[in-house]
Amino acid sequence: MNSERLAGYTLDGTQGVAMSAFGDDLVFKATSVQTAGACNVFTATVNEGNGPPLHRHNREDELFYVLEGRVEFQVDGRRFVCGPESFAFAPRGSVHSFRGAGPGRSRMLVTTTPGGFDGFFGECSALWAESGGRPPEAAILEIFHRHGLELLGPPLSAQA
Secondary structure, three states: OOOOOOOOOOOOOOOOEEEEEOOEEEEEEEOOOOOOOOOEEEEEEEOEOOOOEEEEEOOOEEEEEEEEOOEEEEEOOEEEEEOOOOEEEEOOOOEEEEEEOOOOOEEEEEEEEOOOHHHHHHHHHHHHHHHOOOOOHHHHHHHHHHOOEEEEEEEHHHHO
């Protein structure tokens, strides 16, 4: 970590770096730059039935705190549904995914450590915007590989 002292800051509920990928909306409250690479913190608003493909992080631990709605998680083959104020942990190396379990949209506070995951989502967000919807799978796989992630299967919605 950088030996320089980091600047403290505050954000209200509407502030942060907005991104959109995999059909979900993200707002980064703490980026890698702001935390000198220590972590990323962001809100994720997930549509009912939506979520990322089954994947593995080789660099980051991922922590989820459900703020609103219900979210179904799968971590290393184990599935569970979390409601408001529930917590889920997917350590680096685990095979995991999640989906909005409805009804309606769900919202989570997500932390990844160490930082760097904002770079992944920045690239994905740009790719989604450029493609006008769902980008080619080869382009997604390239971004996954560049950021130390492995795509291992379809989203939970496709597995149900």
